[in-house]
Amino acid sequence: MTELIQFVIDVLALGGAYALMALGLVIVYGILKLVNFAYGELIMVAGYTLFLxxxxGLPWLVMAAVAVLMSIFFGVATDYVAFRPVRAKSVTAVLITSFAFSTILQNAALLFISPRARNIPLPDVFSTTVTIGGAVTPLRNxxxxxxxxxxLTLFTWLMRRSILGIAMRAAATNFTMARMLGVPANLIISSAFAISGLLAGVVSLFWLGRIGSVVPGIGLEPLLVAFIATVIGGMRSVPGAVLGGFLLALIDTSLNHILPQDLLKFRDAFTFSFVILILLWKPDGLIKGPASGQRT
Amino acid sequence: MQADIPTTALLASNITVEFAGLRALDGVTIVINPGEILGLIGPNGSGKTTLINAITGQVPLATGQVTVAGDVMPLSAPRTVALSGVGRTFQIVRLFDQLTVSENVETAALAKGIKRKDARKIATEILQEFGMLSRAETIAANLNYGDKRRVEIARALAATPKFLLLDEPAAGMNESESQMLCKQLLELPKQRNLGILIIDHDMPLISRLCDRVHVIASGKTIAAGLIENVRKDPAVIEAYLGSSARQDA
Structure with a gap:
């Protein structure tokens, strides 16, 4: 029973982080039909903000709020620098510019801060453990x-009840039509990047909280995780991104528990094998979103 | 603006559109007055939909300009045209399939800067008018074709347009649905002082709705005026109405 409680907490905690990351990726993809490959760097930005x-002497919550704000700022900056100038051109152009922006941010961190890991300030509560039903788990989880x-509650409210949410859902279904009705395209896209930055910023606090430090390449793993989760869940589906995040966490955590010690180093290979099986079963992902609309 | 055209009208003058060297529209000038329903007819491929696309800023113009109630529209700016009071529907219905019927209609009002509460009220009124209120919370993708067409018109109206451009609004509807739509469309110009441009191949429908028609063939205007005069125009008979009209005559 204790192990089961431990397992459930691990899946929910890891799945939550994966789901929020995937959500941040899919909200931009839903509107632009383009993957933001500079997304992982938003975690890095938040990490270095905490480090700096x-x-x-500021309270940690203030530092965390500033880190999240910086993540939002750089999220919107990604739109202005990497997407907006070329988004009407080819997909390849945007792929290159988003990779380029990611590389510029990483190299700026290498050049102006350090290639070495830098410790970030964390509150005591992150290193506290609690016991639930006999299972000892970090309070951070x-x-x-x-x-x-x-x-997720805020996100659901925003998308269902707010004007911005309705406009974003309309734009995700048919961007061209939304524009023709007078929906402000640039505002909607920038808002999607801002929400994406907010999600990455919040996740970064917990992601970096596990590691305790930040390096220039820290964004690669969360980007990969978010990308795989959205592919499993369905690239165009918001609920799919959440489901994909939790499913990926379930696979990861299960393998951690099941695999013998000498096979643990191959955990990712097993994870990807499961991902391939899921995609062979459901090539469009588990939840099919709106039909692929025209790009902007 | 030309002297005999009211400043409240929509004027698309000398519109030329080219696609990779092919001239889809060649110097077409069309005027839509508030409070009238103008028919736009012509054979398949004559450029009718392209003209609507040109007016709404969706295709670049090689020559010409669009003026809405005295304001010259910038080129290729569909949002500006929409916010200036030009609404449209499409030959193939383009709803936001994942949104509810009500949300679809609200979106148009919200885009005009109307508050959510008021947008919902507008949507409710228009859906009631179109007999769709009972389906307000239905996901648009689940509607039948005729209802989708009605919602598309309702959505265009929610933006309180001055001019409405309808591209084959009755296509795919059965006879009773088509007649019901016809009745609803006839009310709109009077109720809202709305200028409507309607494309359709259904000549009885055009005759019932419109006093004036504009005929284009191969991208050029071949006739324009009162429907009874246009029907007798030899160029129209030749290009569009063809043998049936000759038989009628």
Whole structure:
């Protein structure tokens, strides 16, 4: 029973982080039909913001809020720098510019900060453990689950009830039509990048909280995770992204529990094998979103 | 603006559109007055839909300009044209399939800067008018074809346009649906002082709805005026109405 509780908490905590990351990727993809490959760097930006504010004496929550704001800022900057100038051109052009922006941010961190890992300030609560039904788990895991619930609730409210949400859903279904009705295209796209930045910023606090440090290449793994989760769940589906995130966490955590010690190093190979099987079964992902509309 | 055209009209003057060297429209000038339904007819491939696309800024113009109630529209700016009061529907219905019927209609009002509460009220009124209120919370993708067409018109109206461009609004509807739509369309110009341009191949429908028609063939205007005069025009008989009209005569 204790192991089961531990397992469930692990899946929910990891799945929550994966789901929020995937959501951030799919919200931009849903509208632009383009993957933002500079998305992982938003985690890096938040991490270095925390690092640079270390020793300022500010309360951690303030530092965390600034880190999230910087992630939002760089999310919107990705739109202005990498997407907007070329988004009416070819997909290849946007792929290159988003990779280029990612590389520029990483190299800026290498050049101006350090190629070495830098410790980030974390609150004591992140290193506290709690016991639930006999299972000892970091309080950070429960905070991740709570943050996931809050963010998903906010996100659902935003998309269902707000003017911006309706406009974004309309744009995700048929961007050209939304524009022809007078929906402000650039505002909608920038908002999608801002929400994407917000999600990445919130996830970064928990993602980096596990590691305790930041390096210039920190964004690659979360980007990969988000990308795989969205592919499993369905690239055009918001619920699919969430489902994909939790499913990927379930596979990862199960393998951690099942695989013998000497096979653990091959865990990713097993994970990807499962992903391939899922895609062979459902090539469009588990939940099919709106039909692929015309790009902007 | 030409002297005899009211400043409240929509004027598309000398419109030329080219696609990779092919001239789809060649110097077409068309005027839509508020409060009238103007028919736009012509054989398949004559450029009718292209003309609507040109007016709404969806295709670049080689020559010409569009003026809406005295305001010259910038080139290739569909959003500006929409916000200036030009709504449209499509030959193939383009709803937001994942949104509810009500949300589809609200989106157009919201895009005009109307508050959510008011947008919902507008949507409710228009859906009631079109007999679609009972399906307000239905996901648009689940509607039948005729209802989708009605929702598309309702959505265009939610933006309170001055001019409405309808591309084959009755296509795919059965006879009773088509007649019901016809009745609803006839009310609109009076109720809203709305200028409507309607493309359709159904000549009885055009005759019932329109006093004036504009005929294009091969991208050029071949006739324009009162429907009874246009029907007798030899160029129209030759290009569009063809043998049936000659038999009628």
């Amino acid at each position: 504010m270390d020793g300022t 429960l905070l991740t689950i709570a943050a996931t619930i809050v963010m």
